[in-house]
Amino acid sequence: MGGDKRKDKRNRRQIREVDFFMVFRWIMVLLLLLLSIYSSINRSNIHFVLIVTGIYVFINIILRIFFTGIIEKPFSLFFIYLFDIGFVTSVLMIIGEIEQNFLLFYLLTILLVSMTGGIRTSIPATLTSSFIFFYFFNRGNLIDTTYLLKVIFIFLTGIMSGLWKEIMDSKIKMKEEEDEKKMNSIKNFYKNIICSIDEGIVVIDRDGNRIIENGNYKNLIEEEYDEPLVKNLKFMIEMNRPFSTSFMTRDRRFILVKGYPLKNEMNEIEGGVGIVSDITTEKENIDFLNRTKNLANIGKMALYIAHEIRNPLNIIKGMTQLLEMKYGDKEYVEYVLENVKRIDDIIEDLLSFSRKRESIKEEIELSSFIREVALSIKNDPRYEDAKILIGVDEGMRICVDKENLRKILVNLITNGIEAKEEGAKVQIFVTKDEDLVHINVKDNGPGIPEDIRDKIFDPFFTTKKKGTGLGLCIVDKLVQEEGGTIKFYTKKGEGTIFRVSFPLNKERKEVINYERAHSGR
Amino acid sequence: MKGLIVEDEVNIRYLFREFLKIKGIEVDEAEDGNEGFKKICQNKYGFIILDIKMGGKHGIEILEEMRKRGNKTPVIICSAYRHLKDDVFLISKENVYFLPKPVDLNELWDIVQKSMSLN
Numbered sequence: 001m002g003g004d005k006r007k008d009k010r011n012r013r014q015i016r017e018v019d020f021f022m023v024f025r026w027i028m029v030l031l032l033l034l035l036s037i038y039s040s041i042n043r044s045n046i047h048f049v050l051i052v053t054g055i056y057v058f059i060n061i062i063l064r065i066f067f068t069g070i071i072e073k074p075f076s077l078f079f080i081y082l083f084d085i086g087f088v089t090s091v092l093m094i095i096g097e098i099e100q101n102f103l104l105f106y107l108l109t110i111l112l113v114s115m116t117g118g119i120r121t122s123i124p125a126t127l128t129s130s131f132i133f134f135y136f137f138n139r140g141n142l143i144d145t146t147y148l149l150k151v152i153f154i155f156l157t158g159i160m161s162g163l164w165k166e167i168m169d170s171k172i173k174m175k176e177e178e179d180e181k182k183m184n185s186i187k188n189f190y191k192n193i194i195c196s197i198d199e200g201i202v203v204i205d206r207d208g209n210r211i212i213e214n215g216n217y218k219n220l221i222e223e224e225y226d227e228p229l230v231k232n233l234k235f236m237i238e239m240n241r242p243f244s245t246s247f248m249t250r251d252r253r254f255i256l257v258k259g260y261p262l263k264n265e266m267n268e269i270e271g272g273v274g275i276v277s278d279i280t281t282e283k284e285n286i287d288f289l290n291r292t293k294n295l296a297n298i299g300k301m302a303l304y305i306a307h308e309i310r311n312p313l314n315i316i317k318g319m320t321q322l323l324e325m326k327y328g329d330k331e332y333v334e335y336v337l338e339n340v341k342r343i344d345d346i347i348e349d350l351l352s353f354s355r356k357r358e359s360i361k362e363e364i365e366l367s368s369f370i371r372e373v374a375l376s377i378k379n380d381p382r383y384e385d386a387k388i389l390i391g392v393d394e395g396m397r398i399c400v401d402k403e404n405l406r407k408i409l410v411n412l413i414t415n416g417i418e419a420k421e422e423g424a425k426v427q428i429f430v431t432k433d434e435d436l437v438h439i440n441v442k443d444n445g446p447g448i449p450e451d452i453r454d455k456i457f458d459p460f461f462t463t464k465k466k467g468t469g470l471g472l473c474i475v476d477k478l479v480q481e482e483g484g485t486i487k488f489y490t491k492k493g494e495g496t497i498f499r500v501s502f503p504l505n506k507e508r509k510e511v512i513n514y515e516r517a518h519s520g521r
Numbered sequence: 522m523k524g525l526i527v528e529d530e531v532n533i534r535y536l537f538r539e540f541l542k543i544k545g546i547e548v549d550e551a552e553d554g555n556e557g558f559k560k561i562c563q564n565k566y567g568f569i570i571l572d573i574k575m576g577g578k579h580g581i582e583i584l585e586e587m588r589k590r591g592n593k594t595p596v597i598i599c600s601a602y603r604h605l606k607d608d609v610f611l612i613s614k615e616n617v618y619f620l621p622k623p624v625d626l627n628e629l630w631d632i633v634q635k636s637m638s639l640n
Contacts, residue, residue: 303602307574310601311530314623318536321626325543340623348603 025084028108029056032091049091056087081113081125089132103150106133107157114161118169122162126155200276203262208234211271220255220276233259233272240269246279254283291457295477298459299354306347313340349470352477353459359401359481366437367392369402370428373409377417386417391429398437398502404478411471412441412498418464419445419496435504442497448490456488475500522567522637524548527557527583528599529575537570540626546633554578561587566594568636570629573600573609581609588613595636599624 033053063080088105106129114122130151194201200217204210208230221229225247236243236259246256256279262271317340324333367390374388409428416426420443427442448456455461457476462469479486479500490496524541526548528534534550541548549566551557554577561569561583573580584596595616598609606619616639618632 307601310622311533314599315530315532315536317623318533318540318626322536322540322543344623351602351604 025060025080025109025112028084028105028112029053029087032088032105052087052090056083059083081109081121082128084109085125085128085132103133103154106154110154110158111161114158115165118165119159119162122158122165126158129158130154198277200274202229202233202274202276203271204230204233204237204274205271206237206269217274217276220278222249225249225255229257229274229276232257233274237261237269237272252280253278254280291459291473291476294459295353295473298350302347302350303354306351309343309347313343316340346468346470349468349474352474359404361399361401363397363399364402364405365394366396366398366430366439367394369405370409370430370439373406374413374428377410377413383414383417386424386426388413388417389425389427391427393430396430396432396437398504400482400502404482408475408478408482408500409439409441411475412500415471416441416443416445416496416498419443432504436501437504439500439502440497441500442495444495447492447494448488448496449492453490457486523564524633525551525557525560525564525566525569527551527554527560527569527575527580528572529553530572533572533599537629540629541633544630544633546637552576554580554583558583558586561592561594562590568595568597568633570597570599573598573602573605581605581612584609584617585612595639597629597632597636 033049085106088109092105110122110125110129113125133147133150133154194212194214197214198216200220201212201214202210202217202221203212210230232243232245240261242258242260244256244258246254248254256277258275260273260275261269262273264270317337320333320336320340324330370390370392374390377383378386378388413426413428417424423444425444427440429440429442431438431440452461452463457472458469459473460469461473476486482502484500484502486498486500488496488498524546526534526537528537528550529552531552534552538548538550546567549560549564551560554575556577557569557571558578571580571583578586580598580600584598587594587596593616595618597618597620599620599622601622603621606621609617609619616636618636620629620632
């Protein structure tokens with residue numbers, strides 16, 4: 001592409017030069033015409049001069065209009081020059097002034113042809129002129145010193161002007177190459193900028209044809225999102241207003257798209273620039289921060305209401321117990337006490353956001369711990385019908401705060417049981433990779449509907465009739481406190497797996513590695 | 522021997538007083554920390570029910586001062602904040618009981634009986 005442009009530029013320059021050359025030829029012809037008219041005042045051959053001039057003008061017009069391509073080629077300049085010399089000589093002959101010193105016209109013609117075609121055209125032009133000059137002026141007498149001096153002068157003019165043209169040409173060529181190098185390095189610089197950034201960039205023109213597109217654009221935007229994006233950009237060009245939008249891809253990445261109208265220095269819109277970035281991590285961080293902030297606010301509020309609610313609750317509970325003592329009614333009292341406990345449990349849940357309990361880490365054997373938790377759940381009459389299956393290899397150990405892990409498991413397992421009204425079955429299995437232990441709790445419920453998947457860890461979000469919406473939120477917080485992560489995998493009609501991952505006990509890992517290394521010997 | 526209730530909530534004082542009256546125990550009352558501490562210094566009680574968050578000295582302060590002065594009267598701390606249990610036991614575990622609010626009267630009675638038997 002660069003080569004083509006260079007050629008274009010050179011051609012344009014050549015056309016300019018040819019036109020310049022033509023103008024001077026016309027001036028020369030007019031000059032000659034005036035001179036001939038002036039010389040022919042007392043002669044009768046003025047008509048011949050006019051006829052020859054007419055032919056000259058006519059042929060030149062024909063050439064310029066119909067054979068522009070030929071005129072513009074350097075080699076044809078020589079023939080045009082021949083034509084000019086012929087014309088000059090004919091006029092001089094007709095007016096009978098051939099003996100006069102009209103060398104100036106020859107020199108002018110040579111100068112023009114050299115300046116346009118360089119040394120390649122100046123040499124033949126010089127030779128031809130010298131020959132014609134020799135033939136007509138000197139009648140073949142080579143020894144004439146005046147003639148020789150004139151020929152030398154003709155040669156010098158031809159060669160010097162030809163050389164001057166060559167030097168100028170090479171200078172211009174060098175300048176052009178330098179400019180091109182500069183342009184290329186600027187182009188590369190901008191290209192590098194566009195390719196170096198993580199954002200995807202696409203630039204389109206007014207018709208929606210893409211002009212620039214970097215590699216990350218293709219990485220970030222799959223084909224199905226590309227067309228709507230370009231449509232948006234086109235619409236933006238029409239509206240002349242930047243836009244910004246975000247969407248979630250099928251593989252749950254968050255993509256931010258920003259569009260800006262592409263304006264030139266005249267402030268006219270030439271197209272549009274689209275910038276695409278993957279903001280999944282940022283969004284997760286913001287969500288996490290918001291959630292933490294929300295939880296901290298809940299905690300603060302809980303600290304206040306715990307005192308304000310538990311005091312009246314204390315009175316209700318105590319007075320009810322007093323009523324029971326006085327009237328011996330157990331049945332109604334039970335209801336009041338049960339509901340007092342419910343309120344109290346909610347407050348306790350809320351309070352768990354207000355404080356960070358000092359984590360007491362100890363190494364536990366996962367299999368027996370999970371069995372113990374499952375048993376305690378099965379002992380609760382609400383969950384006695386549920387099936388809890390445990391698939392954990394014995395001897396797997398992790399280092400956690402026992403109470404936190406217990407709360408995490410109880411919440412996840414009871415959630416799993418409550419996910420199915422009848423015939424609930426919860427499977428707990430543990431998997432391990434190099435650095436992590438994954439505790440998976442799988443239920444056979446209906447799965448989590450897509451529209452609430454983002455909200456299940458939010459405080460107070462619940463789909464249960466009796467839930468407070470704090471369970472998973474507390475689980476999330478406790479998992480974080482233990483330095484773990486929680487993820488879930490859900491499928492409509494098939495159930496959900498909650499996966500809690502904890503880092504493997506580092507010291508323990510070292511022991512295992514040590515054992516491996518030594519048993520290998 | 523009399524008991525002392527230090528509690529800023531009048532209805533709770535009334536509840537404990539009524540309950541202990543039924544159980545045949547007489548109590549003295551103080552409506553804030555300063556008044557309570559004064560009474561503790563002036564009289565000898567069989568047990569003291571102490572709220573933590575109240576006007577004047579708060580419950581943990583009173584307990585600390587008492588123990589510093591060698592007063593070993595059994596103390597029943599009642600609080601809406603369960604997480605303060607550890608802080609309370611840091612000061613003294615001897616003859617100190619922690620009852621989370623809302624208080625279960627049966628539990629309270631067990632502790633009161635235990636305290637009275639110590640005297």
